[in-house]
Amino acid sequence: xxxxxxxxxxxxxxxxxxxxxxxxxxxxxxxxxxxxxxxxxxxxxxxxxxxxxxxxxxxxxxxxxxxxxxxxxxxxxxxxxxxxxxxxxxxxxxxxxxxxxxxxxxxxxxxxxxxxxxxxxxxxxxxxxxxxxxxxxxxxxxxxxxxxxxxxxxxxxxxxxxxxxxxxxxxxxxxxxxxxxxxxxxxxxxxxxxxxxxxxxxxxxxxxxxxxxxxxxxxxxxxxxxxxxxxxx
Amino acid sequence: xxxxxxxxxxxxxxxxxxxxxxxxxxxxxxxxxxxxxxxxxxxxxxxxxxxxxxxxxxxxxxxxxxxxxxxxxxxxxxxxxxxxxxxxxxxxxxxxxxxxxxxxxxxxxxxxxxxxxxxxxxxxxxxxxxxxxxxxxxxxxxxxxxxxxxxxxxxxxxxxxxxxxxxxxxxxxxxxxxxxxxxxxxxxxxxxxxxxxxxxxxxxxxxxxxxxxxxxxxxxxxxxxxxxxxxxxxxxxxxxxxxxxxxxxxxxxxxxxxxxxxxxxxxxxxxxxxxxxxxxxxxxxxxxxxxxxxxxxxxxxxxxxxxxxxxxxxxxxxxxxxxxxxxxxxxxxxxxxxxxxxxxxxxxxxxxxxxxxxxxxxxxxxxxxxxxxxxxxxxxxxxxxxxxxxxxxxxxxxxxxxxxxxxxxxxxxxxxxxxx
Numbered sequence: 128x129x130x131x132x133x134x135x136x137x138x139x140x141x142x143x144x145x146x147x148x149x150x151x152x153x154x155x156x157x158x159x160x161x162x163x164x165x166x167x168x169x170x171x172x173x174x175x176x177x178x179x180x181x182x183x184x185x186x187x188x189x190x191x192x193x194x195x196x197x198x199x200x201x202x203x204x205x206x207x208x209x210x211x212x213x214x215x216x217x218x219x220x221x222x223x224x225x226x227x228x229x230x231x232x233x234x235x236x237x238x239x240x241x242x243x244x245x246x247x248x249x250x251x252x253x254x255x256x257x258x259x260x261x262x263x264x265x266x267x268x269x270x271x272x273x274x275x276x277x278x279x280x281x282x283x284x285x286x287x288x289x290x291x292x293x294x295x296x297x298x299x300x301x302x303x304x305x306x307x308x309x310x311x312x313x314x315x316x317x318x319x320x321x322x323x324x325x326x327x328x329x330x331x332x333x334x335x336x337x338x339x340x341x342x343x344x345x346x347x348x349x350x351x352x353x354x355x356x357x358x359x360x
Numbered sequence: 361x362x363x364x365x366x367x368x369x370x371x372x373x374x375x376x377x378x379x380x381x382x383x384x385x386x387x388x389x390x391x392x393x394x395x396x397x398x399x400x401x402x403x404x405x406x407x408x409x410x411x412x413x414x415x416x417x418x419x420x421x422x423x424x425x426x427x428x429x430x431x432x433x434x435x436x437x438x439x440x441x442x443x444x445x446x447x448x449x450x451x452x453x454x455x456x457x458x459x460x461x462x463x464x465x466x467x468x469x470x471x472x473x474x475x476x477x478x479x480x481x482x483x484x485x486x487x488x489x490x491x492x493x494x495x496x497x498x499x500x501x502x503x504x505x506x507x508x509x510x511x512x513x514x515x516x517x518x519x520x521x522x523x524x525x526x527x528x529x530x531x532x533x534x535x536x537x538x539x540x541x542x543x544x545x546x547x548x549x550x551x552x553x554x555x556x557x558x559x560x561x562x563x564x565x566x567x568x569x570x571x572x573x574x575x576x577x578x579x580x581x582x583x584x585x586x587x588x589x590x591x592x593x594x595x596x597x598x599x600x601x602x603x604x605x606x607x608x609x610x611x612x613x614x615x616x617x618x619x620x621x622x623x624x625x626x627x628x629x630x631x632x633x634x635x636x637x638x639x640x641x642x643x644x645x646x647x648x649x650x651x652x653x654x655x656x657x658x659x660x661x662x663x664x665x666x667x668x669x670x671x672x673x674x675x676x677x678x679x680x681x682x683x684x685x686x687x688x689x690x691x692x693x694x695x696x697x698x699x700x701x702x703x704x705x706x707x708x709x710x711x712x713x714x715x716x717x718x719x720x721x722x723x724x725x726x727x728x729x730x731x732x733x734x735x736x737x738x739x740x741x742x743x744x745x746x747x748x749x750x751x752x753x754x755x756x757x758x759x760x761x762x763x764x765x766x767x768x769x770x771x772x773x774x775x776x777x778x779x780x
Contacts, residue, residue: 181687181774201769202691209689220684220777224379237689242368285689 128289128320129155129178134187136173147173148184149343155322155336157288160315160353162331163324165340172293174340175324179212179291180204192288209237213282217294219274221266227277228253228262234285252280256310272303279310283319290314290321296330302359308333309356329354373701380674387670388710390663391753395711398656398749399718399741404725405652407739409645412638414737420463420501420597422604422635426611427593428619429630435622444619444628448589453618458610460602465498466591468581480574482535482547489531490573491549493581501597502569510543510558513577517557521579525554530572532559549574552584604635660753664707668760671703675764682768683776692769699768703761704754711753715746 136148147170155161165171176182177189180199189196191211199207213234214220221230231249240248253259256276258269266274275295282290292311296304308330315321315335323334331337332354339347377384428444451466471477471490478491498504499512506512506526517524527535527542536542542556554576562571581587598607612629615621621628675682682695722739729736 176774179687181772181777201686202693205686205689205691205694208687214687216777220680220687222681222684225375229375233685234688236368236372237685237691237694239368242371281688 128157130190132188135185147343157320158318160321160334162334162337164331164337169340170343171324171340175291175293180208211288213287213290215278215282215292215295217297219278223266226263231281231284252284256280271299272306275307292323305356305359309360312356387667387706390666391707391710392714394660394663395714396718397659399715400721401652403722403739403741405648407736410737412641416638421638423501423597424608424631424633425593425595426631429627431621431625432627433622433625436620446591448591457614460598460607462599463497463500463597465495465501465595468493468592478550480549485535487534492575493578494575495578501595505561506558517577518579521583523554524557526558526560526575527556528560528571528573529562608633664756664760667706668763671764675768679776683773686773695768696765699765700758700761704757707753707757711750
């Protein structure tokens with residue numbers, strides 16, 4: 128599903144150049160639930176941004192579902208993001224003047240799906256995350272956990288190949304975190320490929336595989352026995 | 361351009377505009393005010409223009425009067441102070457020599473310009489009135505409305521020097537009983553009986569005559585008062601496309617040569633050029649229209665710039681939202697067109713409300729000035745001007761929308777998402 132080879136990325140900070148990713152190689156198969164761990168500055172967010180086509184690598188190959196991702200202009204990147212990827216952010220990033228349902232329907236709008244169908248599909252995914260009754264509430268009327276569940280529904284709505292979660296539990300207390308992870312696990316059980324960036328050990332161990340990043344290189348890539356989040360809920 | 365007609369596009373735009381109502385309203389006020397000022401001002405200017413037009417409707421707009429005065433310079437053996445007397449054959453000569461003259465009507469008057477009005481009697485009633493000796497052509501220069509059943513002096517009256525007269529509304533009131541039909545009745549003017557052939561209606565606005573003037577055939581006048589070939593003054597109407605100022609000069613110089621007056625003598629003949637005055641007044645009204653156009657467009661421009669400014673702030677505020685949209689798959693073009701459409705939509709909506717308000721105020725002013733003695737009629741703005749203004753607003757709205765739109769996509773989605 129995801130294949131990256133010798134990925135390099137550096138940022139220019141004035142006259143200094145900061146080499147963030149120093150040759151990353153890894154492959155993720157369809158249906159995997161991968162945690163990317165590392166301390167801050169280890170390059171995990173940069174990696175996720177490159178995987179999410181929000182940022183571009185300096186060198187290296189990136190193939191997503193058999194499509195080589197390179198020489199992207201903004202328009203092309205937007206189309207690929209829409210088609211292949213679903214994003215879950217630490218700070219939820221819901222549009223505050225849109226109701227939960229409208230937020231979930233937004234990626235479908237950019238797929239030019241008619242309004243009625245958009246709303247039906249949005250409702251379907253809201254039901255999946257257990258927020259059907261909250262469909263017409265604004266994000267400000269929802270709790271943090273609910274917001275993240277709406278964001279997950281939004282990421283799912285476009286039926287992407289890969290879900291990318293950047294610290295999905297970073298802004299949540301532990302009980303809520305486990306609820307969200309439970310949801311992510313359930314989505315993974317349905318066969319979706321999910322990448323989770325986290326620095327929390329317990330969250331990482333709820334995935335099936337952990338990639339440890341340190342100073343821009345993969346320090347350790349291990350398969351782990353998945354801890355089901357449902358037992359904490 | 362297909363996205364313009366896409367229901368989803370508009371739902372998205374209504375969504376983002378509608379959820380920020382205060383901002384939307386404040387944004388719109390600038391443009392609304394601009395178009396309101398434009399409509400109000402140019403409508404008012406047009407109303408004034410119409411008002412002047414109405415005032416001058418009853419007279420030929422490029423007409424003038426010429427009369428004799430006395431010379432102020434010695435010339436050709438004559439001393440100064442010689443009284444000028446216009447003659448009937450001057451009229452023919454002027455008409456022959458100046459092709460720009462459309463109509464020329466000699467008049468002679470008793471009861472005006474220092475002469476005594478004439479004592480007029482009918483039965484027990486009487487009054488003193490101004491008597492004019494006229495040709496039928498006079499009505500071509502100063503429109504005379506004659507009440508039903510009557511007529512103005514015609515050529516046959518002139519030829520036979522008939523003793524007929526056209527009286528005014530005041531004469532009718534003072535000499536006749538109420539509800540009496542004056543046409544066919546006789547009145548005594550001076551010592552001679554005249555048959556009334558018509559009653560002229562008092563004209564609103566500029567008029568050469570008042571409602572107590574009596575008109576009789578020129579030939580009758582001349583016999584009655586033994587005035588020979590003398591005329592009091594002449595009314596001249598030039599063709600619509602003629603330069604009235606030049607015609608006035610030509611008339612005077614020909615008269616000077618006929619009457620052997622120094623060409624430099626400005627006092628020998630007096631004149632009043634209505635056409636010139638009218639040109640000045642309508643020039644004033646046109647100037648007003650122009651000024652209102654400039655002011656209106658400048659105000660609209662200021663309003664549109666205001667919209668651009670507020671959208672720029674709003675784009676800044678929405679950096680994160682736009683970043684999210686792009687992460688979810690909005691292409692730069694889609695983000696751009698959304699911002700531009702928001703700008704255009706706000707501009708046009710504000711414009712339409714402004715047009716409606718402006719039209720409302722104009723109709724209010726129209727109602728208020730209906731019975732006021734002020735040259736102001738039917739203040740309107742032509743539809744093409746309104747559409748033109750709206751078109752300008754669409755163009756300006758698009759152009760100004762480009763700035764925030766460009767700003768919105770110039771930030772990378774990743775940076776937009778990081779923004780806190």
